[in-house]
Amino acid sequence: MTMAPGSSFLSPYLVLFLLLRTTLFGLLTPGVYGEKVNYSGYRIISVVTQDQSQSDWLDQIVDNMGLQLLSDVNLRGLPVDILVPPQKYSLFTGQVHGQGLQFEVGIEDVQMQLDNESSNLRPPIRSGEFDHGTYHDLESIIGIINSVENDFPERVSTSVIGTTYEKRPIIIVKVTSGSDFNNTRREKDRKKNKDIIFFDCGIHPRE
Known part of the structure; x- marks a missing residue:
């Protein structure tokens, strides 16, 4: 079940953390300072589990689909934040909906958030x-x-x-x-x- 608009599971601290780690450093491959990954169309989905069986199921589906967890899946009753690429969004949300789990889209386009944050970056002089x-x-x-x-x-x-x-x-x-x-x-x-x-x-x- 998708939560009503305006209700938000996503912690603002998590958003800032994601922006910091991806804007400044990205998910990196070896290099001088690494190479950034483009997150156009990526969403952050927040899912709430209520018991151990739901937590185990979510952990398994995230692993099977190769998604990235941004918070602990074992904290039942609290949101689990997951980074979902555009090509896996429909399949993942369909699976979650089929399990009757509550979820919402916390960020619609991660790259747009990163671009907005990057525009504020300015190297210091002194x-x-x-x-x-x-x-x-x-x-x-x-x-x-x-x-x-x-x-x-x-x-x-x-x-x-x-x-x-x-x-x-x-x-x-x-x-x-x-x-x-x-x-x-x-x-x-x-x-x-x-x-x-x-x-x-x-x-x-x-x-």
Whole structure:
């Protein structure tokens, strides 16, 4: 059963997450920064299961059709968000309808959403101009990291320790007090007792 217009299962945070991971990085094949996939006609379908048998059925049909789950299928009573290509839309929704499951289309055209979001992307020039309320591509993020290092050389240093599977650089950013940064001897003397805070800033594997 399709839900009435205006009722929405789709979390806005999920939409933003999808936009972020596909606009900036796409579903990637190996390359310098990967290759983006075009999502024209792709829809996000939200399906609600009420018991374990329905959850098992949905998990199986998604796997058989090669669809992409965007949320946990085992959370019964909550929406399961699924990315559906145009050529599989009728078959999938027909199967879901035949099982009597509630569903709705959360996004009619994923690529249109991505294009609208991409129009707001703007690479920063200086660290002070970086807009934290806007999505940025990888080159822009690396650029702002380098800009911060250039603006605060006594406090910030960076290094590349390797690359990801998609050949993206893995960057370490070290932020320290200016006095410790410039005083190598004191740094060595205090090294054993100095507190260190480590942030592992990873990304979703689909990025």
